[in-house]
Amino acid sequence: MADIDLAITESECALVGKNAAAELSPEELVAKARAPVKKAFLRSHGDRLPIVDMGTEPSAASKVSATKKSKRQQKKERQLVKKSAENICTAVARANDVNVCPYGADCRFNHDLEAFLAQKPTDLPGECPFLGTRKKCPFGLSCRFAGTHCLHLDSVSTPSEAEKPEELNGLSKDLQKMLWKNQATFLRADAQLQSLGITVKGKQKAPNTISMQADEIAHDGKAGNDITETQVNGTELSDAQQCDNQHTLEVGDDPHEDSTPAWKKTKTDFAHMPLDGEMLSPDSATEIMGSGNDAECRSTAREKKLIDFRGKLYVAPLTTVGNLPFRRVCKQLGADITCGEMAMCTNLLQGQASEWALLRRHHTEDVFGVQICGAYPDTVARTAELIERESEIDFIDLNVGCPIDIVVNKGAGSCLLTKPLRFKQIVTAASASMDKPLTVKVRTGYFEGKNCIHSFIGEIHKWGISALTIHGRTRQQRYSKLADWDYIYKTSLEASENLQVIGNGDIFSYTDWNEHMNSSRLSTCMLARGVLIKPWLLTEIKEQRHWDISSTERFEIIKDYVRFGLQHWGSDSKGVETTRYFLLEWLSYLHRYIPIGLLEVIPQKLNWRPPLYNGRNDLETLMASDSAADWVRISEMLLGPAPPNFSFTPRHKSNAYDRADNG
Known part of the structure; x- marks a missing residue:
């Protein structure tokens, strides 16, 4: 993993403003790790960015709040959503038939198609991302592009092609249950551990037993280390990304055993x-x-x-x-x-x-x-x-x-x-x-x-x-x-x-x-x-060339990412908002690129701190903004207006969400 953190403080941004950059030569700027942008493109902090017309109006939700919802509030909102009409059963939405669901009245999802359609937001512009792929849209009526599904009749793949999965390495329910119940076997690993003098018992548990964190029972008895988020900005992730059950697996030796393996006792330090x-x-x-x-x-x-x-x-x-x-x-x-x-x-x-x-x-x-x-x-x-x-x-x-x-x-x-x-x-x-x-x-x-x-x-x-x-x-x-x-x-x-x-x-x-x-x-x-x-x-x-890529070409790359994201996370409302979140995370890095045509010295170095500058057109200027509110505006060009009270905070350290103009 590459931990991706490149913090730029507000004071540093001020130092590389229009006046400071204008007083230094390109060589002096490079020596101070400041990007030598041509003087004609520099702008001051007070200049406002243009509103780019890409067929959609910016929503009132394009303000970014640094206030984070508590876990209790997020859980309460998810519970309310489950009881609402918007939480339609996937099988019912896909088939447009309330009798399709195998769970019937016991299903925990909503089966009221009329209520769902009454509250469903207007379809987003563009075509369903599953058009032209190996399978039909798996979200049916819940797809935010459902109005274009009729076009799929002319682009359906052959049966043999449709059977081939687009994505591999899914977690099967059978394997997941085995891991929950600690019934999975690791014959090869355990044999190797034993040959190295590392004793592993791997005791079986009753199916309904829930253990403490795996590593920590086997070793130090400390709390577990689960750093994966199953929920993003109050939006619950799709089934491919979350696990509602918190069953855990016990691995390794009994912590109360007297015979401690040698690798536990050793405390070698690089001091x-x-x-x-x-x-x-x-x-x-x-x-x-x-x-x-x-x-x-x-x-x-x-x-x-x-x-x-x-x-x-x-x-x-x-x-x-x-x-x-x-x-x-x-x-x-x-x-x-x-x-x-x-x-x-x-x-x-x-x-x-x-x-x-x-x-x-x-x-x-x-x-x-x-x-x-x-x-x-x-x-x-x-x-x-x-x-x-x-x-x-x-x-x-x-x-x-x-x-x-x-x-x-x-x-x-x-x-x-x-x-x-x-x-x-x-x-x-x-x-x-x-x-x-x-x-x-x-x-x-x-x-x-x-x-x-x-x-x-x-x-x-x-x-x-x-x-x-x-x-x-x-x-x-x-x-x-x-x-x-x-x-x-x-x-x-x-x-x-x-x-x-x-x-x-x-x-x-x-x-x-x-x-x-x-x-x-x-x-x-x-x-x-x-x-x-x-x-x-x-x-x-x-x-083997420096590519002075245009803003239009960069926007096409972002469009491809959005299409791939909707195919991966889903084209329903939940999938759209998950795609928006990860797009915003990526935009928090993309804005650091400085077009080659604007630089006095090429190529750009990774540690250069960019000044505030105007691009060669409105879209390029918007893409250069370090304001998270402007990143939301870019997302709205492709994914429609953000939900009411939408908030976004980049996971990496950045000043972008502390600026006053982020709302």
Whole structure:
């Protein structure tokens, strides 16, 4: 996962205003990490943006409130919605027949078609997003484009084509129930854990027993780590994204057992590791990481079907924004390899549908991996076996770089860089529990000034890893400094010839890509925030050019995203608002792009702070706005007016929702 955070304070924006930029030369602005926009396009804070006429009127709801509803209020609203006429039964809406529902009067959804149609909002402009796809619209009368369904009669696919699923890796109800009841078996993972000296009992429970959080019962007895949201801005997500049942799975040893495995007792910390630039002595490296010839290393050094990353365009797993519709956009623009958003192992083992939805794969993603994150060998190994058995994936990526507090505090993510023995146990057990390749993504270290990847990169391939991605920052740095590519270059030279090393950090143009690929033995470079801000970066690298993309072309990319989002989250009212939410999250990055034609110096660098400027037309000016209210206006051009009392707050740190003009 790439934690995507690029904060710009109000005071910083003021510094790069029209007057400050006009007084400095382009070279001076670049030296201060300020974007050198041509003076003719600069504007002051008092200038208002134009209202772009795209066929819809801006609604009164396009003001953005920073006030967040309480969980109690959100739950109350969901309960009211369930009892209202708008919560129509899906089967009834699809067939336009109240007798179709198999549950009849016992169905918890509304069957009153007349009441539903009376309160249903006016259809949105445009065609149903399912027109021209392999299947008819699954939402029937509840679709916000239902008036165009008659056009589907001329575009229905053949029966054989309709049977092929557009999306793969759905969570079946049978598997979910098995996970809820702790009836799933992990024979291969448990055997590998036992061979490593990690005892796992895996006791069965009665079907109606609800346990505490899985990892935490097995290990520290702390509260669980569920960081997945099942509800967005008061809008309940679709069935593919949420799980109403909170049953959890017990995994691992009895916490009251006297015989504690060795990996639990070990508390190795990188405070004792050498500083950046120093190397471990052979004796100390063996003491911390273990010998490369020991039994557990040999057990994982098996032949696997490897993924060739060399020279491929690899889009990073991006939290929140790197969803399936966004990856489809990336595939259209030239991505070769895609990876799903980070999923927590504990939540997957609990059968949470919202977490399993992160593993969904579109059939156009020809090389696709999933990223998992866990703190203990048994949890990660069992998750790896389960995913490989139940999903169609090409590789599994282990996140050892996530800097988010809620993940690190549970011992996962970049916290594992401070626990090298446990890190080795996790990788060895997970790799031996699966046939697909295992890759790992790390940061250069945990503490600033104490890079540590060089200490074990020579041995890590023997643990069972086929590729290692190095993000050129420490956990402590987050995104406050530029990526340390010199350290990435140096470390890649010390890696085994059989290990593919991938660099990551601050790539924002094809010249950045070329520089990093030509300066080291890296197999490829991972693209993260650069693709969020300008997804056409993929095309620029493929075609080796700077693309001065027009606002119309950028708007067409956004339209494709909306269409893909409606196909993924649904074209009913709930799906429309879910699509709007994730579109707004993406727009909170897209607005940071500065058109090439407006710059004194090209290409744009990722760390440049943009001034306030006018575009070459009204749409380009609107797309450059850092106001969340203007992002809502863009969403309304494609998804109609936002609901009354609509609120949006970007998940990443940004000043965009603190500005007074956001309402």
